[in-house]
Each structure stands twice: as structure tokens, then as C-alpha cells.
Amino acid sequence: AQKVTQAQTEISVVEKEDVTLDCVYETRDTTYYLFWYKQPPSGELVFLIRRNSFDEQNEISGRYSWNFQKSTSSFNFTITASQVVDSAVYFCALSEAPGGGNNRKLIWGLGTSLAVNP
Amino acid sequence: DAGVIQSPRHEVTEMGQEVTLRCKPISGHDYLFWYRQTMMRGLELLIYFNNNVPIDDSGMPEDRFSAKMPNASFSTLKIQPSEPRDSAVYFCASSLALRGARKGDYGYTFGSGTRLTVV
Numbered sequence: 001a002q003k004v005t006q007a008q009t010e011i012s013v014v015e016k017e018d019v020t021l022d023c024v025y026e027t028r029d030t031t032y033y034l035f036w037y038k039q040p041p042s043g044e045l046v047f048l049i050r051r052n053s054f055d056e057q058n059e060i061s062g063r064y065s066w067n068f069q070k071s072t073s074s075f076n077f078t079i080t081a082s083q084v085v086d087s088a089v090y091f092c093a094l095s096e097a098p099g100g101g102n103n104r105k106l107i108w109g110l111g112t113s114l115a116v117n118p
Numbered sequence: 119d120a121g122v123i124q125s126p127r128h129e130v131t132e133m134g135q136e137v138t139l140r141c142k143p144i145s146g147h148d149y150l151f152w153y154r155q156t157m158m159r160g161l162e163l164l165i166y167f168n169n170n171v172p173i174d175d176s177g178m179p180e181d182r183f184s185a186k187m188p189n190a191s192f193s194t195l196k197i198q199p200s201e202p203r204d205s206a207v208y209f210c211a212s213s214l215a216l217r218g219a220r221k222g223d224y225g226y227t228f229g230s231g232t233r234l235t236v237v
Contacts, residue, residue, distance in 0.1 A: 043207065043231055044229075045228040045231075047226065047227065105166070105174065106163065108161045110160045111160065
């Protein structure tokens with residue numbers, strides 16, 4: 001069964017601290033996509049990254065970095081030198097593509113609420 | 119590109135009334151999704167379309183919910199009759215096919231959502 005687990009419900013840090021949000025997924029398929037989305041207090045869902053299952057290269061974008069480990073079925077997200085504007089709920093999601101086809105459902109984690117305090 | 123456009127942003131209605139939510143996807147995207155978000159259940163996929171055809175509506179809670187996509191640039195989600203437990207934020211999203219998508223393609227772009235309150 002497909003599943004995405006974000007074990008951390010809430011995290012609170014002080015500005016400039018580094019913080020890692022965990023995401024563990026379950027899938028039977030060899031081809032899939034992983035996503036991170038940010039939902040700030042204003043409510044919209046903002047795309048952060050998409051990762052293909054066949055590309056395990058880690059990615060860095062400014063203060064954001066992602067660590068994809070197929071061996072542990074994890075796709076963790078790290079914010080370096082956190083800022084108050086990073087306060088939001090962060091969602092990890094999985095989309096399967098069995099046989100390379102077009103299964104389009106996103107399986108969502110329940111989200112991690114990050115509070116960055118000044 | 120204006121992104122995915124949803125209307126209205128907020129809707130307050132009385133129980134039993136019909137509610138229609140609207141979505142304009144990004145031009146050229148061939149998939150459209152309707153999601154519902156509540157505190158209790160998180161994000162739930164209600165239905166999705168591919169090239170205007172409903173592919174999976176297994177997430178639609180009951181017959182009171184219906185969705186249509188008459189053309190590539192417009193979709194509606196209708197609740198009739200509405201009930202207080204339908205109160206939630208409803209998101210519309212659109213995407214290209216991920217397979218074959220260019221590396222930089224997002225895949226899924228969400229609208230700003232419609233906050234529905236049924237009293």
C-alpha cells in the first residue's frame with residue numbers, strides 16, 4: 001500500500017537554527033515521484049520540489065536541501081539558517097507511476113507544522 | 119501565466135443550499151484535480167480528470183458531490199445539498215503528464231483554494 005509518513009507533527013525552532021523535516025514513504029512501484037509542498041498561514045499550497053525515483057542525487061536550492069535515500073525510503077527536507085518566513089506547514093507527497101504509466105494520485109503526508117521564532 | 123484560478127475565494131452558505139466551486143486550470147495542462155482539506159482528514163483527493171474525462175472519482179464523499187469538466191479551461195465542483203460537515207478548503211490543481219515532463223516542470227500547480235463554510 002502507498003503511504004507517506006511525516007512523523008513530526010510540530011516543530012519549533014529559533015531563527016537561524018537548521019531544521020530537518022522527515023518524510024518516509026511506502027510504495028511497491030519502482031517508478032514514482034516525491035514532492036514537497038509548503039502551506040504558509042495564508043493557505044495556498046506552494047510547490048517546492050519534485051524528485052523522480054530514479055534520480056537519487058541530492059538537491060540544494062538556496063537555504064533548502066533535500067536528501068533522497070531509496071534504501072531507507074526517505075525524502076527529508078532541511079532548511080538551513082531558518083527564518084520567520086519559513087513558518088508554515090510542510091507536506092511531503094508521493095505519486096506513483098506503475099509501469100511508467102500515468103497513475104496520477106498524490107498520496108499526502110499529514111504535514112509538519114514548523115514555527116520559526118525570532 | 120496566471121496560474122490555477124479558483125472562485126470564489128470564500129463561500130458561506132446555509133445547509134441545504136447548492137454550492138458551486140469553479141476552477142480554471144493552467145492552459146496546456148491536461149490533468150485537473152479537486153482536493154479537500156480539513157483539520158481532521160488533511161488533504162483528500164476527490165476526483166481527477168485527464169483531457170476533460172473523469173479518471174478516478176473514488177474520493178467523492180457521496181452523491182451530493184459532483185464534478186464536471188466541460189472543456190479544457192473550466193471545471194466545477196458542485197455540492198447539492200450542502201451540509202455543515204462539507205465545510206473545508208477546496209483546492210483545484212492542474213498538471214502536465216509527469217512522464218516525459220521536462221525536468222523543471224512542477225507537475226502539480228494548486229489554486230488558492232475556496233474556503234467553504236456551511237452553517
